[in-house]
Amino acid sequence: MATSQTTLHGSGVGRGAVVGPVARAHPAPALHTEAPPPDDVAAAVAEVTEAFAQVARTLEKRAEEAGGTIADVLGATAMMAADPELVGQVRSRIEGGQAAVPAVDRSVAEFADLFTAAGGYLAERVTDLRSVRDRVVARLLGLPEPGVPALARPSVVVADDLSPADTAALELDKVLGIVIEQGGPTGHTAIIAGQLGIPCVVRVVGASALEDGTEVAVDAAAGTVVVDPDDELRGRVETRREALATLAGRTDPGTTADGHAVALLANIGTAEDAERLTDAAVEGVGLFRTEVLYLGRTSAPTEDEQAEVYARALGALGGRKVVVRTLDAGADKPLAFVTRSGEENPALGVRGFRLVRTDEELLRTQLRAIARAAERTGGDPWVMAPMIASVEEAEQFATLARAEGVRTVGVMVEVPAAALRARDLLAVVDFVSLGTNDLAQYTMATDRLLGELVDLLDPWQPAVLDLVAATAEAGLDVGKPVGVCGESAADPAMALVLTGLGVTSLSMSPAAVPGVRFALSRHSLERCREIAAAARSARTAVDARRACLGLVDAQVREVLALG
Incomplete structure (x- = not known):
């Protein structure tokens, strides 16, 4: 059993912190791989x-x-x-x-x-x-089903790993936090925990040694799990909890201290997600991942099916801004009815907008469904295509989208070529949105799902920041919006950098919005520009974040545990 004040380290999800007793998940059953053949x-x-x-x-x-x-x-x-x-x-x-x-x-x-x-x-x-x-x-x-048992009291769930089925079965009113030894920050457990606002730390070496009932302090912001926390640490956790609860109660639009507007938006994947935003303190949706409609199917959803889903989402948001991303399939999201088999490197193959090369009608059907939903609800969704690499692709998408009735057309900037030529792209579309997860992957030539290379995928990498800056500068020059809908938007410190670079909207998990809103409200636009310049002048990702934090308001650093 771990000793008092032992600290375990991992990757945190969110900014929250909690103290509570461990509740271990039931282990997977032994597999008995040498069992004799069946009699019957x-x-x-x-x-x-x-x-x-x-x-x-x-x-x-x-x-x-x-x-x-x-x-x-x-x-x-x-x-x-x-x-x-x-x-x-x-x-x-x-x-x-x-x-x-x-x-x-x-x-x-x-x-x-x-x-x-x-x-x-x-x-x-x-x-x-x-x-x-x-x-x-x-x-x-004849054994108990693996996973978390019924919780007798509010607890911190600890497991080697949790499948989505395990996570969905949790009694959320009794789950204080989640700690898993495996997994990763882009895995399902982390994503679901982030959406629900549950403090979570993944890839925690030593978590398997934690015993039922042991008191632990889980700090998602720091990525730590402290065993048998003392009174001082318990007090800091409670202070943070109260501060974050206060921030969550704010509903004002995102602005800097001197009134510069930065729209704070949510990432969603379904119409149900949109309906849950009815009372959320967000200004709209910056990324509607429509591929959820397609995954796991043997044929594409019909135009009527899609129009119904999009209309539900637009109607639920009552006129607020909604940015819809067209189908982002291929590579890590294959579809049986369209994805090519046998690609040696699918991440660099036919994915995203490139599917139009083999099935243009698939995209046209989706665009018509979005236009129908807009007409039915009176909304004006912004529609963008993923995986755009050239101005020819951007122009082709804009032509298709407008021909099918879409009024506001944009593209994703996820490929370095698109960032470097953002000015050309913005000449043919109405807006762009930076997908910083893929942008980091392609810039650093690193699989974004490979945990051991996570340092190369750090959005603070100077090369990635340079490409974000180039895109934002192009937007400022031509007077068109440049948003960010990658995970970096959820980091309050990075949000200040992005604002300083000229990004006009930030889209993230709804649970991350209060912290970002608070950070913006404590800094002027000029201060954000100073923070951005300091980050870009650094030689390494670690130095970039350190330079940023050195200029961040002390109260923001303390309340949000930015380090």
Whole structure:
């Protein structure tokens, strides 16, 4: 057992801090891979088929109860459990003489290897695939389902890892925080925790040694987990909690201390997400990820289906700004009905807007659906295309979008070429939005899902800041909006840099908005420009952040625990 005041380190999600007792998740069952072959093959096949079906039904039910992005993730996991290819492979192994448990394990292992090799979105689903395996095996062995048990009191959930199904099953009114030893800041647990505003620390080495009931202090801003915190630390956590609660109560628009407006927007993935923003203190939506409508399907949603979803989202937001990103598929988000197979490097292949090269009607259908939703609701959605690399692509998208009835047209700046030629892009579109996650990936030649290279993906990398600056400068010169909808917008310190560079809107998880609003309100535009200049003059990412924090208001640093 850990000793008093032991500090464990990881990657934090959010700015919150909590103190509470550990509640450990049930471990995955032992797999018994050397089990003897079944005496009754037919009975074994029937039992394992029913186990997969039960897991799928359970996940589907949780998806129906959850709603929103969590429901989409759970639904996709349920589809894995119901996948006839996976179940069929397990049945074949049993019929070939393997016992049920090793047949499940080895079949899932093969699928996991395929997912890992594919990289990106599929690689992230390996945790979900293994969760299906563990749930099926638990049913076969008559054991409790893996995951978090019912909580008797508010607790900090600790696990080696949590699948989306585990996370969605949490009793949120009793979950103070989440600590996991594996995972990563772009994984499903981190994303869901961020959306719900739950302090979370991932990749925490030593978390598996924490025992049930042990008191821990979880600090998402610092990325730390302190065991048996003393009274002083408990007091600091409570002070932070109260301060953040006060900030969350503010509803004023985003502005600097001297009144310079910076729109604070939310990232969403579904119409349900938009409906939950009805009373949220955001000025609209800066990124509507429409690919959630397409994922897990064998054919594209119809124009009517899409128009209904977009109309729900626009109607829920009541005239507030909504920026819709057209389908961003391919690479880490493959679609069975359009994505090419066999690409050696799909991240550099046919993805995003490039799908128009093989299926223009797919994009035209989506654009018509968005235009219909706008006409039906009286809204004016801004519509942007992802993965634009040249002015020819930007011009092609603008022509298509306007021909289908879209009035305000923009493009994503995620490729260095687009950032370097942003002025040319802005000559043919109405706005641009920086996707800093992909921009960092392509600038630093680093897979954004590869945890061990996370330092290269730091948005504070000077080269990335230079490309953001070039894009923002182009927007200022031509008088057109330049937004940021990558995760860097959620960092209050980076928000000051982006504002100083000339970015006009920041889009993030709704839970991150209060901290960013507070940081902006404590600094003038001129101070933001000084902070941006200091960050850009640094040689390394670490130096850039340090230079920024040296100029940030002390109260902001203290309340938001910026370091």
